Amino acid sequence: MSRFRPPVWFVLLLPAIIILAAVVLIPLILSFYSSFTPYKLTRPDTLYKWIGTFNYEKAIKSTHFWAAFGRTVLLLTIALNLEMLMGLGLALLVNKVTYGQRALRTIMMFPMMFSPVLVGFQFKFIFNDNVGLVNNALQSLGLTDKAIPWLVDGQLAFIAILTAEMWSATSVFAILILAGLFAVPRDPIEAAKVDGCTPWQSFRHITLPYIMPFIYIALAIRSLDVARAYDIVQIMTNGGPARRTELLWTLIGRTGYIDAKMGYANAMGYISIFLAIFFTVYFFRKLNAARSELGMAG
Amino acid sequence: MAQVHLRDVVKKYGAIQVVHGIDLEIQDNEFVVLVGPSGCGKSTTLRMIAGLEDISGGEITIGDRVVNDLPPRHRNISMVFQNYALYPHMTVRENLGFSLKIAKRPQDEIDRAVDEAAGILSLAEYLDRKPGELSGGQRQRVAMGRAIVRHPEVFLFDEPLSNLDAKLRTQMRTEIKKLHQKVKSTIVYVTHDQVEAMTLADRIVIMRDGHIEQVGTPLDVFESPANTFVATFIGSPPMNLLRGRITGDTISLTDGPLISLPPQFASNVADGQDVILGFRADNLMPVGHAMPMEGAYAEFKMTVNLSEPLGTETLLFGALAGKEVQAKMLNPRPLQNGEQLQFQLDLTRCHLFDAQTEQSLR
Amino acid sequence: MNENLQHRIRKYLLKALHFVALFIAMAIICVPGLWVVLNSFRPTVEIMAKPPVWIPNELNLDNYRAMFGAVGEGGVPVLQYFTNSLIVSVTSTLIAILVGMAGGYAFARYSFKGKAGIFIGLMLTRAVPGVSLSLPLFIVMAKTGLIDTHLGLILVYVALNVPFTIWLIDGFFRQVPIDLAEAAEIDGCTRWQAFWKVEFPVARAGVASAGIFAFLTSWNEYALASQLTRSTFSKTMPVGLRDFTSEFTINWGGMCALAVLMIIPALILTFIVQKHLIAGLTFGGVKG
Numbered sequence: 001m002s003r004f005r006p007p008v009w010f011v012l013l014l015p016a017i018i019i020l021a022a023v024v025l026i027p028l029i030l031s032f033y034s035s036f037t038p039y040k041l042t043r044p045d046t047l048y049k050w051i052g053t054f055n056y057e058k059a060i061k062s063t064h065f066w067a068a069f070g071r072t073v074l075l076l077t078i079a080l081n082l083e084m085l086m087g088l089g090l091a092l093l094v095n096k097v098t099y100g101q102r103a104l105r106t107i108m109m110f111p112m113m114f115s116p117v118l119v120g121f122q123f124k125f126i127f128n129d130n131v132g133l134v135n136n137a138l139q140s141l142g143l144t145d146k147a148i149p150w151l152v153d154g155q156l157a158f159i160a161i162l163t164a165e166m167w168s169a170t171s172v173f174a175i176l177i178l179a180g181l182f183a184v185p186r187d188p189i190e191a192a193k194v195d196g197c198t199p200w201q202s203f204r205h206i207t208l209p210y211i212m213p214f215i216y217i218a219l220a221i222r223s224l225d226v227a228r229a230y231d232i233v234q235i236m237t238n239g240g241p242a243r244r245t246e247l248l249w250t251l252i253g254r255t256g257y258i259d260a261k262m263g264y265a266n267a268m269g270y271i272s273i274f275l276a277i278f279f280t281v282y283f284f285r286k287l288n289a290a291r292s293e294l295g296m297a298g
Numbered sequence: 299m300a301q302v303h304l305r306d307v308v309k310k311y312g313a314i315q316v317v318h319g320i321d322l323e324i325q326d327n328e329f330v331v332l333v334g335p336s337g338c339g340k341s342t343t344l345r346m347i348a349g350l351e352d353i354s355g356g357e358i359t360i361g362d363r364v365v366n367d368l369p370p371r372h373r374n375i376s377m378v379f380q381n382y383a384l385y386p387h388m389t390v391r392e393n394l395g396f397s398l399k400i401a402k403r404p405q406d407e408i409d410r411a412v413d414e415a416a417g418i419l420s421l422a423e424y425l426d427r428k429p430g431e432l433s434g435g436q437r438q439r440v441a442m443g444r445a446i447v448r449h450p451e452v453f454l455f456d457e458p459l460s461n462l463d464a465k466l467r468t469q470m471r472t473e474i475k476k477l478h479q480k481v482k483s484t485i486v487y488v489t490h491d492q493v494e495a496m497t498l499a500d501r502i503v504i505m506r507d508g509h510i511e512q513v514g515t516p517l518d519v520f521e522s523p524a525n526t527f528v529a530t531f532i533g534s535p536p537m538n539l540l541r542g543r544i545t546g547d548t549i550s551l552t553d554g555p556l557i558s559l560p561p562q563f564a565s566n567v568a569d570g571q572d573v574i575l576g577f578r579a580d581n582l583m584p585v586g587h588a589m590p591m592e593g594a595y596a597e598f599k600m601t602v603n604l605s606e607p608l609g610t611e612t613l614l615f616g617a618l619a620g621k622e623v624q625a626k627m628l629n630p631r632p633l634q635n636g637e638q639l640q641f642q643l644d645l646t647r648c649h650l651f652d653a654q655t656e657q658s659l660r
Numbered sequence: 661m662n663e664n665l666q667h668r669i670r671k672y673l674l675k676a677l678h679f680v681a682l683f684i685a686m687a688i689i690c691v692p693g694l695w696v697v698l699n700s701f702r703p704t705v706e707i708m709a710k711p712p713v714w715i716p717n718e719l720n721l722d723n724y725r726a727m728f729g730a731v732g733e734g735g736v737p738v739l740q741y742f743t744n745s746l747i748v749s750v751t752s753t754l755i756a757i758l759v760g761m762a763g764g765y766a767f768a769r770y771s772f773k774g775k776a777g778i779f780i781g782l783m784l785t786r787a788v789p790g791v792s793l794s795l796p797l798f799i800v801m802a803k804t805g806l807i808d809t810h811l812g813l814i815l816v817y818v819a820l821n822v823p824f825t826i827w828l829i830d831g832f833f834r835q836v837p838i839d840l841a842e843a844a845e846i847d848g849c850t851r852w853q854a855f856w857k858v859e860f861p862v863a864r865a866g867v868a869s870a871g872i873f874a875f876l877t878s879w880n881e882y883a884l885a886s887q888l889t890r891s892t893f894s895k896t897m898p899v900g901l902r903d904f905t906s907e908f909t910i911n912w913g914g915m916c917a918l919a920v921l922m923i924i925p926a927l928i929l930t931f932i933v934q935k936h937l938i939a940g941l942t943f944g945g946v947k948g
Contacts, residue, residue: 012766015759016782016822023819024785024793031796093682104682106931110689113926115880117898118919122692125699125912133695136712167692187383190350194454195397195444196371205396209387224824227789231882235902249791249883256795257887269792276787284780293387367664367671 028273035267041260055267064243064251065268072248072272075158076226076279079165083222084215086166087173092203094174095181105178111171116228120235123164127151127236154244157237161245164232173218180214181207209293216287223279227272248272300361300374300451300484301326302347308355309342309508316342318508319356324486329478331487333495334505334531341456343505344488348454349373360452376445377454380461382437384429390416390440391425397448415443418480419473435466442474446481455487459494471497492532496520504528522649526656529576529649535613537576538623541653544571549650551575554619557596560645563659572653579613581644582625589628594645600625605633616641693923700724700916707912723917737892738918741900744889747810748896749878752817756874759818760825761867765855767826768833769841786823790883798887808890816884821874828873832866833859869933876926897922 035055039047059065094104114122126133127150138144150160184207192202230249233239239250249272256265302324309317317339324330332340345351347358349370358365365373376397385393392399394415395408403411416422419439429437438458445453455474459467475498478485489495495502496516504511504519504527512524523529523537530536542551544567547559557575559567567573583589585597600623604615612630616623625641650659699707701719727738767779797816798807806812836859844854860867882898889895897918904915 007770007772009766009770009772012762012770013778016763016826019759019815019819019822020782020785023797023816024788027793027796027800028788030800031792034796034799090685093678093685096678097682104686107686107689109930110693113876113923113930114693115882115898115922115926117880117882117901118922121901121915121919122696125915126692126695131708131712131912133691140712140714167688171689185381185383187379187381188385190348190370191377191379191383191385191444192396193350193370194348194375194377195448196400198371201400205400206385224783224786227791227883230789230791231898234882234886249789252795253791253887256791256798262795262799265795266792269789269795272789272792273787276789277784280784280787281780364664367667369667372663372667 031266031269034263035270037263038261039263039266041262046263051263055264058264059268059271064246067243068239068246068248068251069271071158071246072275075162075165075229075247079162079169079229080219080222080226082162083166083170083173084219086170087218088177088211088215090170090174091177091181094178105175108171108174108178111168112175114168116168116231117235119164119168120232123160123167123232124151124236127160127163151237152241157245161229161233161236164236165229168232169222172222173215176214176218176221177211180211183214184210209290212290212293213287216283216290220280220283220287223276223283226279227276248275301359302452302484302486303359304343304347304356305358306356307343307346307353307358309339309346309351310354315354316508317346320508320510322503322510322513324484326484327482329485329487329498329500330503331489331495331499331501332503332505333489333492334511336490337507338505339508340488340490340503340505344454344456344486347452347486348375348377373452374450375452375454376448376450377456378441378445378458380457382429382441382461384437384440384444386429389426389428390421390432393429393440394421394425394443394447397444401448411447415447418446418477419443434462435470438462438466438470439473442477446477449481449483451484453481453483453485455485455489457489458487459489460491467494474498493534496532502532504531522658522660523576524658526574526576526651529651533578535579535624537578537649538582538618538621539651540575540619540621540623542573542575542619544569544573549573549575551619555598557598557643558594558645560648560650561594562646563650566659567650573659574651574653574656576649576651577643577647579624579626581647582623582641584614584625584627584639584641587627587629587631587639588642591642591644596643596645598641598643599638600641601636601638602633603635605635696916696919699913700920702913704911704913723913726914727917727921738897738900738921740892741895741897742921744810744894745879745896745898748813748817749875751810752814752821752878753871753875755814755818756821756825757867757871759822760829760870760874763822763826764829765833767830769838782823782826786820790881794884794887797884801888807888808894810894813885813888813894813896816888817878817881820881820884821877824877825870825874828870829863829867832863832870835866836862872929872933876929879922879926 034047036052037047037049038051038054090108094101094108097104111119125131127135129135129147129149129152132150134150135144135147138148148156150156188206188210189202192206197205227249230247230253233245233247233250234253237245239246239254248268252265252268252272255261255268302322304320304322306319306321307317308315308319320339320343322330332343334340342351346353347360349365349368349372353366360373360375385396388396391412394412398408398411412425413422416425419442421436421439421443424432424436424440429440432440438461441458458474459470462470471494474487478498487494487498499516501513502516502519503513506527512519512528514522519528519532523532526539530539540551540554542549542554542557544550544559545556546569547564548556549559550556583591598618600616600618602614602616602625605627606613606615607630610628612627612633614625614627614633616625651657652659698716700723701721702716703718703720703722706713706717763782767775801807801812806815840862841851841854841859844858845851849857880898881896885896886899886902889899901915901918901922904911904918
């Protein structure tokens with residue numbers, strides 16, 4: 001009579017596990033397999049031809065790949081750090097406000113509502129060399145009479161993309177860090193003031209350790225979907241012109257869909273997945289460390 | 299030399315004024331306790347001395363320096379907070395040495411100061427723990443240790459014992475008193491607990507609604523309260539207050555007996571004046587169950603509704619002039635509820651207050 | 661007195677600096693959005709004008725009229741895209757909430773072996789970049805015939821939202837004291853009744869905000885949708901936005917109008933849940 005009854009938690013988690021397996025895990029296994037084949041969309045039979053690690057070797061030898069990889073890591077590093085710093089600054093500014101803080105907080109959430117595509121489009125418009133807000137303003141102020149090619153020049157385009165990315169994500173940091181600032185008890189800060197700390201010292205020694213977990217949460221959440229930057233770049237430059245703003249993700253998309261080299265694209269896709277997982281795991285570990293530092297663990 | 303002088307100090311939050319022009323002179327090495335019900339402005343006053351709140355008017359000096367606009371770090375003070383305010387991410391040692399580290403003192407000096415403070419407060423064995431691993435009393439001691447390592451001119455205590463249980467509170471009270479004798483500094487101490495105020499203070503400052511009601515030694519404020527508020531706030535049980543009117547050389551209590559006018563007030567009252575008579579339970583005792591009274595006293599009958607034996611004495615609850623009145627009995631015997639006894643009231647220890655102003659008529 | 665004066669002056673200077681910095685920060689946040697809204701009301705001539713026209717001479721609804729017209733601006737079937745977006749987002753959100761609630765409850769209330777591992781595993785599925793996932797999904801969907809259908813996109817969005825929904829809902833259920841359900845069970849409820857009658861109502865606001873968050877993610881998603889939808893019948897708005905750029909002359913005004921149409925629902929929903937959202941994220945994260 002003893003029928004096997006699975007534990008309740010397992011039943012409750014089952015739908016989530018099934019859907020994630022179907023939509024994420026199985027395709028990932030497939031793409032892992034196909035990364036060892038010369039699979040091309042246009043020739044389905046190539047899916048059954050095993051070529052070993054050829055695609056990975058090809059990627060590792062490709063200068064295009066390394067340029068895109070380097071550019072991606074550079075963009076992520078600069079963007080995440082600047083967003084964190086500016087988010088921290090913004091949160092501190094808003095935290096100091098006593099009157100009208102609710103309104104400011106609401107304004108602060110504004111960029112979070114914009115989908116990345118919209119951000120990309122918005123900044124494509126703003127940085128447009130002909131009708132963009134930036135060039136219009138520069139010309140009207142008499143700072144230049146040329147149309148600065150923001151989205152054509154490689155370095156300028158990088159700056160434009162970075163600006164768009166930061167505009168869209170800084171507020172995520174600011175909101176979460178602000179929540180952290182609210183959670184900082186007032187007493188230790190005042191004790192530090194009495195103990196002789198300058199405002200900078202009490203921030204450095206007391207406030208910062210308190211909000212570190214919140215900063216890492218923000219970094220972890222952000223690194224979960226850094227790849228959203230793909231949307232922005234795809235709209236603004238699509239990696240162009242002439243690969244000058246090529247990121248890993250745009251390179252993958254182009255290789256897979258335009259060149260139809262699915263196997264090769266999947267191989268690079270795997271590299272990008274490990275990059276994302278690396279960032280996420282790294283910040284989660286930092287979060288746990290910061291939490292136990294404050295005695296919040298458990 | 300660290301006197302603290304407050305001259306006409308005012309605090310406003312927008313249109314709401316919470317401290318109304320306070321004047322107070324605190325001497326060097328004096329232990330002054332600010333006491334009053336919550337919301338009376340005592341903590342705000344302390345925080346203005348610390349520099350944690352801006353002052354809206356008046357002047358504060360510490361030593362010879364006007365400190366009105368100085369940030370806390372330039373005031374040479376230290377403070378013990380109600381919730382201890384320990385730095386959770388630092389060990390006890392780091393907590394204690396933090397202020398010296400900020401002041402960039404050499405490491406050996408910091409170590410010496412920390413060890414000294416840890417010795418005074420018997421914290422030596424906890425130095426490498428974090429605040430989260432300490433009990434309430436230990437945290438309280440760390441908070442005090444952090445205050446003493448700097449040898450400041452003035453110590454500020456903001457209700458430091460209110461988060462401890464009753465037994466620990468009594469124990470820490472003694473330690474604070476000992477500490478004051480050891481470190482010889484000016485102390486300003488805020489509490490809402492009148493027992494703490496009485497036991498610790500050189501002088502008590504009683505506050506209500508942002509005003510100072512009375513300043514004096516513990517005995518002063520207990521024995522000659524300036525008004526009915528101080529009379530009921532200081533001392534336990536609170537002073538009995540009964541309304542009445544002066545008629546000749548007696549007080550006719552409203553709906554109650556006639557009582558002869560206490561001789562010490564004879565020249566301060568006018569015939570027909572409305573007054574409030576105040577006396578403590580210790581000065582109203584049943585005849586035959588206490589030492590017989592000498593000097594001026596009044597006698598009347600009163601029904602005892604309830605008695606609370608406290609060991610050495612018994613607290614009696616009776617009704618007089620339509621109000622509940624508390625009395626004491628020194629030689630206790632079992633009482634029946636509703637029993638009527640003859641009471642004696644010691645007139646020389648009575649207080650008279652004006653019925654309108656509620657100020658003492660002495 | 662000199663010392664005091666110095667500190668007072670410094671205090672006022674810092675206050676002024678704070679105000680200026682705050683103003684600049686808020687301006688940077690607001691201007692790009694307002695620029696788009698403004699241009700959605702301007703005729704193309706004025707947008708293109710050289711030298712630029714700063715103070716608008718003429719504001720009209722032409723771009724919106726064109727957008728909602730029979731075929732839409734430049735043949736872009738905006739209304740069809742809007743409907744697609746709505747169907748896909750609403751359906752996937754509802755499913756994600758049900759699945760996420762079950763999962764979140766399991767994490768909040770049961771302890772089991774490998775809990776932390778499973779949790780991280782679920783979260784990591786979210787870390788897979790959309791492009792990288794879209795390649796194999798494209799192949800699978802092409803084989804199963806789900807490509808270019810609402811159903812295919814809905815499934816994908818459910819999977820996309822489940823990890824985050826679980827995270828949020830786990831946090832909210834943890835805030836509901838366990839005694840509450842136990843009290844209800846002692847009062848005669850079954851576990852099932854205790855959940856629906858006691859725990860769920862208490863955590864309802866949190867669940868709602870998790871739902872809105874899932875909706876916004878679906879509503880705004882682009883990387884997957886751009887590959888998995890091909891025709892007018894399944895394209896969502898973020899993908900539709902590209903229709904404006906595929907021509908040589910970009911219709912800025914029309915794009916701005918579509919952008920405004922996209923933002924408005926997101927704007928309203930975000931304002932509704934902003935409080936719960938922050939609470940949920942930080943609670944789930946900090947209290948572990």
